[in-house]
Amino acid sequence: MSDRPNQSPEFLDTGLPLVSGMPWRVVDMSEATVAFGRKELELALYEMPGLATLREEMGSEKPLAGAKIMGSLHMTIQTGVLIETLIALGAEVRWVSCNIFSTQDHAAAATVVGPSGSVDNPDGVPVFAWKGETLAEYWWCTLQALLWPGEVGPNLILDDGGDATLLVHLGAELEEAGKIADPADAESDEHRIILELLKAVSENVGDNIWRPMAANIIGVSEETTTGVHRLYQRRDEGTLRFPAINVNDSVTKSKFDNLYGCRHSLVDAIFRATDVLMSGKRALVCGFGDVGKGSAESLRGQHAKVSITEIDPICALQASMMGIDVVTLDDVVGNTDVFVTATGNYNIITAQHMLQMKHNAIVCNIGHFDNEIDMAGLEAMRDTGEVTKIEVKPQVHEWKFHKTTHGPNGGGHSIIVLAEGRLVNLGCATGHPSLVMSSSFTNQVLAQIELHRNAAEYGRQVVTLPKYLDERVARLHLGKFDAKLTVLSKEQADYIGVKQEGPYKADHYRY
Ligand code: NAD
Ligand code: RBV
Numbered sequence: 453m454s455d456r457p458n459q460s461p462e463f464l465d466t467g468l469p470l471v472s473g474m475p476w477r478v479v480d481m482s483e484a485t486v487a488f489g490r491k492e493l494e495l496a497l498y499e500m501p502g503l504a505t506l507r508e509e510m511g512s513e514k515p516l517a518g519a520k521i522m523g524s525l526h527m528t529i530q531t532g533v534l535i536e537t538l539i540a541l542g543a544e545v546r547w548v549s550c551n552i553f554s555t556q557d558h559a560a561a562a563t564v565v566g567p568s569g570s571v572d573n574p575d576g577v578p579v580f581a582w583k584g585e586t587l588a589e590y591w592w593c594t595l596q597a598l599l600w601p602g603e604v605g606p607n608l609i610l611d612d613g614g615d616a617t618l619l620v621h622l623g624a625e626l627e628e629a630g631k632i633a634d635p636a637d638a639e640s641d642e643h644r645i646i647l648e649l650l651k652a653v654s655e656n657v658g659d660n661i662w663r664p665m666a667a668n669i670i671g672v673s674e675e676t677t678t679g680v681h682r683l684y685q686r687r688d689e690g691t692l693r694f695p696a697i698n699v700n701d702s703v704t705k706s707k708f709d710n711l712y713g714c715r716h717s718l719v720d721a722i723f724r725a726t727d728v729l730m731s732g733k734r735a736l737v738c739g740f741g742d743v744g745k746g747s748a749e750s751l752r753g754q755h756a757k758v759s760i761t762e763i764d765p766i767c768a769l770q771a772s773m774m775g776i777d778v779v780t781l782d783d784v785v786g787n788t789d790v791f792v793t794a795t796g797n798y799n800i801i802t803a804q805h806m807l808q809m810k811h812n813a814i815v816c817n818i819g820h821f822d823n824e825i826d827m828a829g830l831e832a833m834r835d836t837g838e839v840t841k842i843e844v845k846p847q848v849h850e851w852k853f854h855k856t857t858h859g860p861n862g863g864g865h866s867i868i869v870l871a872e873g874r875l876v877n878l879g880c881a882t883g884h885p886s887l888v889m890s891s892s893f894t895n896q897v898l899a900q901i902e903l904h905r906n907a908a909e910y911g912r913q914v915v916t917l918p919k920y921l922d923e924r925v926a927r928l929h930l931g932k933f934d935a936k937l938t939v940l941s942k943e944q945a946d947y948i949g950v951k952q953e954g955p956y957k958a959d960h961y962r963y
Pocket of ligand 1: 676677678679706710711713714738739740741743744761762763764767794795796797800818819820821875876877878883884909
């Protein structure tokens, strides 16, 4: 499948050649796993009416013919349905997960095999993803999906969190500066691995890889709040190299996925990880934005005693109106059973906080990156022997402190950290359910079609999809709930100043 020579050195300790030429890499291609994945993909499609309708309406027109989409988004069953929709609309696709723990291995395998292929003769999509990648493997996977056989690279990116976009931008910037990345300059362990990857590419593949790749990319559609922040930062600095569609801020994405998705998947993850009763427990959600609101509802649904922290008076007032206490972490750290970070910010729960927590307090994060909880600080304490990390099962760890005295019998206390501080709903459960993701991913497909057709019109800007498409996405999902819309009369439409067919709200309306 690849025309690149397979004589690359191994990348760091992955045991994998830097430029592998591999057609795909997943961990379990057994018949049973592929069949399980295929069955779940079939069942999910029925729960994803937005994607099913796009396939029916546009399948013959192939609006994505000529699109070469590199996707970096959790390789789940729902994402498998998204990928197969992009294919049905004519795109070529290569895929990686955007998180080391979020891949569902049966989804990855079935997506490689495809609906009409077999284990011996896979006919699906090059997927490079498995549950439990190391960070070096993760960045290796991203590189493999970006290296497009016979081409300079993809012409579109579908990103979640911005890692694929980041790699292309950093690579192009270093090439332009005529510099080889120096991993010694890295700000973190992960940054060091990215710089190692760029250095290895420069030394072994050449120093004119990323610029042509970036120039060939006509646009990116971004899934999540944190990735969108990164895009606006680049736009403001003037370093964004191609237009971006902010999918997150479609109403039918952030006001549904971030809210109702987390309402479903937060406690799902805590239960699968710990099986601890939530009712009556004191839970603290840090951040009361869309994800924080869904997370708080998830815990309230189990009759936990939920409090939140906020920096924003509007969100704090919203919580107050819902009867939720707004507190500071410092005030409640010693009295809380379950901690959830949902800020998209960093250093929210520090190692110092963890030292003060109750014995066996559960600590998890549902924001995009792993720096909301100071895992680096915890690791540093492990290096000095102050704390021991004990694996309960993959993605569930007891951290046992040795110098504290408020644990059992006056000894050290423990805390239970889920998914190593990475997004818990995808690390310890299977992410959001299909019906919610259908709404998000219908926006993604519409964004990809829009970029494929009209990217040149946008310049290096970040835009959202127009409201009539947002309303269309919602409309496509109403049937699933037997919801019957009231039809606006011409007179009523005129009276409130909208068109009978919509949009029904001004752009500034907040839902
Ligand atoms: P948001 O901007 O709506 O909410 C974040 C909130 O955190 C804001 O209200 C902000 O004021 C608050 N905040 C910031 N710093 C804080 C601090 N130091 N202490 C307390 N509160 C603070 O963003 P969102 O859409 O809710 O997304 C939050 C994160 O979750 C992002 O990283 C996003 O990418 C991610 N996300 C995850 C999932 C998932 O399935 N796990 C789904 C959607 C989004
Ligand atoms: N998310 N994907 C899933 N089941 O595939 N679940 C959640 C899934 C996305 C969600 O859209 C959010 O914005 C992003 O993961 C954070 O990385």
